[in-house]
Amino acid sequence: MGDEDWEAEIIKPHVSSYVPVFEKDKYSSGANGDTFNRTSASSSEMDDGPTRRDHFMRSGFASGRSLGNRDAGESNKRENTPTVGGFGVGKGFGNRGFSNNKFEEGDSSGFWKESNNDCEDNQTRNRGFSKRGGNEYDQDEGTQRAGSLFGSRRPALSGAGNGDTYQSRSGSGSGRGGYKGLNEEVITGSGKNSWKSEAEGGESGDIQGPKVTYIPPPPPEDEDSIFAHYQTGINFDKYDTILVEVSGHDAPPAILTFEEANLCQTLNNNIAKAGYTKLTPVQKYSIPIILAGRDLMACAQTGSGKTAAFLLPILAHMMRDGITASRFKELQEPECIIVAPTRELINQIYLEARKFSFGTCVRAVVIYGGTQLGHSIRQIVQGCNILCATPGRLMDIIGKEKIGLKQVKYLVLDEADRMLDMGFGPEMKKLISCPGMPSKEQRQTLLFSATFPEEIQRLAGEFLKSNYLFVAVGQVGGACRDVQQTILQVGQYSKREKLVEILRNIGDERTMVFVETKKKADFIATFLCQEKISTTSIHGDREQREREQALGDFRCGKCPVLVATSVAARGLDIENVQHVINFDLPSAIDEYVHRIGRTGRCGNTGRAISFFDPESDNHLAQPLVKVLSDAQQDVPAWLEEIAFSTYVPGFSGSTRGNVFASVDTRKGKSTLNTAGFSSSQSPNPVDDESWD
Ligand SMILES: Nc1ncnc2c1ncn2[C@@H]1O[C@H](COP(=O)(O)OP(=O)(O)OP(=O)(O)O)[C@@H](O)[C@H]1O
Numbered sequence: 094m095g096d097e098d099w100e101a102e103i104i105k106p107h108v109s110s111y112v113p114v115f116e117k118d119k120y121s122s123g124a125n126g127d128t129f130n131r132t133s134a135s136s137s138e139m140d141d142g143p144t145r146r147d148h149f150m151r152s153g154f155a156s157g158r159s160l161g162n163r164d165a166g167e168s169n170k171r172e173n174t175p176t177v178g179g180f181g182v183g184k185g186f187g188n189r190g191f192s193n194n195k196f197e198e199g200d201s202s203g204f205w206k207e208s209n210n211d212c213e214d215n216q217t218r219n220r221g222f223s224k225r226g227g228n229e230y231d232q233d234e235g236t237q238r239a240g241s242l243f244g245s246r247r248p249a250l251s252g253a254g255n256g257d258t259y260q261s262r263s264g265s266g267s268g269r270g271g272y273k274g275l276n277e278e279v280i281t282g283s284g285k286n287s288w289k290s291e292a293e294g295g296e297s298g299d300i301q302g303p304k305v306t307y308i309p310p311p312p313p314e315d316e317d318s319i320f321a322h323y324q325t326g327i328n329f330d331k332y333d334t335i336l337v338e339v340s341g342h343d344a345p346p347a348i349l350t351f352e353e354a355n356l357c358q359t360l361n362n363n364i365a366k367a368g369y370t371k372l373t374p375v376q377k378y379s380i381p382i383i384l385a386g387r388d389l390m391a392c393a394q395t396g397s398g399k400t401a402a403f404l405l406p407i408l409a410h411m412m413r414d415g416i417t418a419s420r421f422k423e424l425q426e427p428e429c430i431i432v433a434p435t436r437e438l439i440n441q442i443y444l445e446a447r448k449f450s451f452g453t454c455v456r457a458v459v460i461y462g463g464t465q466l467g468h469s470i471r472q473i474v475q476g477c478n479i480l481c482a483t484p485g486r487l488m489d490i491i492g493k494e495k496i497g498l499k500q501v502k503y504l505v506l507d508e509a510d511r512m513l514d515m516g517f518g519p520e521m522k523k524l525i526s527c528p529g530m531p532s533k534e535q536r537q538t539l540l541f542s543a544t545f546p547e548e549i550q551r552l553a554g555e556f557l558k559s560n561y562l563f564v565a566v567g568q569v570g571g572a573c574r575d576v577q578q579t580i581l582q583v584g585q586y587s588k589r590e591k592l593v594e595i596l597r598n599i600g601d602e603r604t605m606v607f608v609e610t611k612k613k614a615d616f617i618a619t620f621l622c623q624e625k626i627s628t629t630s631i632h633g634d635r636e637q638r639e640r641e642q643a644l645g646d647f648r649c650g651k652c653p654v655l656v657a658t659s660v661a662a663r664g665l666d667i668e669n670v671q672h673v674i675n676f677d678l679p680s681a682i683d684e685y686v687h688r689i690g691r692t693g694r695c696g697n698t699g700r701a702i703s704f705f706d707p708e709s710d711n712h713l714a715q716p717l718v719k720v721l722s723d724a725q726q727d728v729p730a731w732l733e734e735i736a737f738s739t740y741v742p743g744f745s746g747s748t749r750g751n752v753f754a755s756v757d758t759r760k761g762k763s764t765l766n767t768a769g770f771s772s773s774q775s776p777n778p779v780d781d782e783s784w785d
Pocket of ligand 1: 322323369370663664666
């Protein structure tokens with residue numbers, strides 16, 4: 094498709110093909126179920142084709158048969174039969190699995206068995222560092238873009254003809270939403286210039302599946318909305334007591350107030366309008382470092398203001414340098430590129446950038462997968478100083494030659510450990526070796542995260558100048574202390590009952606429920622609706638507009654429960670999330686830290702409850718004990734026992750390496766300070782040599 098065809102690509106009416114909200118009322122009776130079925134089925138057919146999951150959801154409700162009735166594997170196999178039959182006909186929704194405890198007593202043909210056999214489960218459980226990059230990457234991405242290395246991001250799951258791949262998503266690939274095994278943005282391709290494939294034949298082309306036509310609604314333009322914010326919590330001042338360690342040579346001193354940063358008046362006004370009166374520790378240290386032009390790797394607890402810590406000094410520099418106002422050009426050359434692993438997160442960062450640059454001539458633009466490529470391009474050509482992007486879409490746009498890299502002065506990797514691991518690392522390497530990209534000596538590179546496993550720190554050396562500074566606020570990879578953590582021993586067959594019990598006690602307080610697979614997210618969301626708990630869900634198999642709708646419904650409280658996969662684990666800053674429930678624990682402890690960090694943000698308190706299943710979670714016992722004790726939480730005796738009995742000499746705190754490096758790996762081996770986990774046991778001693 095030629096560039097000039099973009100306009101034509103958008104204008105067709107777009108009728109919703111999804112179930113945006115799992116509202117309890119809609120599912121409370123057979124009659125409602127029927128209505129629901131009819132409307133959504135017909136609308137989807139007018140749209141860009143019914144999706145596998147839409148069938149799945151629809152047929153579950155339409156036929157009135159229990160979701161717990163049979164296993165998901167079976168239902169998926171039946172999905173080729175549209176609308177009816179996915180779950181059989183005529184049975185009550187809670188017939189077996191949900192109302193009748195037979196299922197929980199061990200119906201081995203049931204959902205849970207299927208769930209265990211889910212390829213994605215197999216990939217994520219017990220996954221090692223290298224496996225993440227290997228298996229998932231190969232299985233999910235390699236095939237999903239067959240024929241087009243950067244092929245369509247949603248080839249398999251939309252359109253009736255493509256549906257078969259749903260049941261074998263992890264094995265033979267699918268890839269709606271551009272997410273890989275861990276439900277995060279897919280970027281792929283190998284070899285030189287491979288991103289061009291997608292740009293040429295992917296989302297904009299017609300090689301695989303229907304075109305992505307979704308155009309996200311523009312964010313509100315009024316000042317009140319731009320500066321809307323929530324209040325800092327009672328523990329905000331306690332941030333001051335957290336120990337901060339800066340390593341590297343000639344670090345500039347920390348600042349104590351916004352005034353000391355000497356920012357221009359417009360920025361100060363915006364900071365005030367955003368309700369910021371006091372710096373958080375990561376801001377106190379990072380702002381002067383970035384203002385001094387130094388490269389930085391910063392690690393600070395979830396919800397403690399890392400976004401402003403990089404945005405404010407970058408904007409200050411841009412203002413100081415007298416950036417030229419953006420204007421329409423076919424090739425834009427942004428001064429700053431910010432990359433993050435998920436679409437919702439990059440959108441959030443964009444909104445922050447827009448807020449802080451309000452009233453300046455700096456123009457921020459956001460582009461991400463799952464949306465119409467033409468729309469992204471139109472945003473860019475209107476002018477772009479700060480480009481916020483997910484990796485896949487960024488490479489597409491570079492391949493389209495709409496973005497030139499020559500002027501890049503600031504490269505920011507948010508959730509940097511995720512951006513550099515085996516999943517995204519290769520793409521990030523490609524990015525920094527793209528034609529025109531200034532070398533690391535010529536640009537400023539900033540890496541931020543709440544977790545930084547040792548090996549990732551080592552990999553980061555390629556991106557950073559050798560004299561970069563490392564800021565560690567508190568324990569690297571530690572959980573936020575404002576989150577009260579509870580670990581309950583719950584076997585898989587009792588989890589749903591326990592979940593409902595907890596949610597009923599919680600009432601209407603906003604709660605995120607994390608599960609390990611996309612299919613399970615649908616099941617649990619549906620199950621909760623059946624239990625009359627208003628729930629929505631977000632995961633990588635949902636269309637982008639569904640994901641945004643789900644997040645919107647959760648944010649505004651319409652659906653106080655959001656069932657999510659790890660796609661929502663990092664970075665999302667949602668007001669008033671009081672509870673996080675790990676229905677399934679993640680396979681790696683760093684993911685746990687990020688997930689529970691969706692609550693207890695910005696000095697507010699929160700609660701996290703995690704179901705620990707000894708059948709599958711024992712490998713997490715040791716790192717959990719460490720996270721709990723570091724955050725001064727009660728450690729259940731049974732968990733300590735499991736940790737002791739599964740004791741691994743040289744425990745490193747993560748299946749993917751040592752999340753608990755005391756600080757900067759350039760300083761040498763980590764110095765774990767919990768009894769039983771000493772630095773000398775670290776299995777991966779750091780190679781100091783390579784850093785000097
Ligand atoms: N100095 C400040 N004063 C008041 N509020 C702040 C300040 N800094 C940040 N915030 C607010 O705190 C919340 C959390 O900030 P942010 O999302 O940047 O956290 P984060 O450290 O990036 O978290 P995560 O590790 O989960 O990505 C946001 O709502 C942000 O607007």
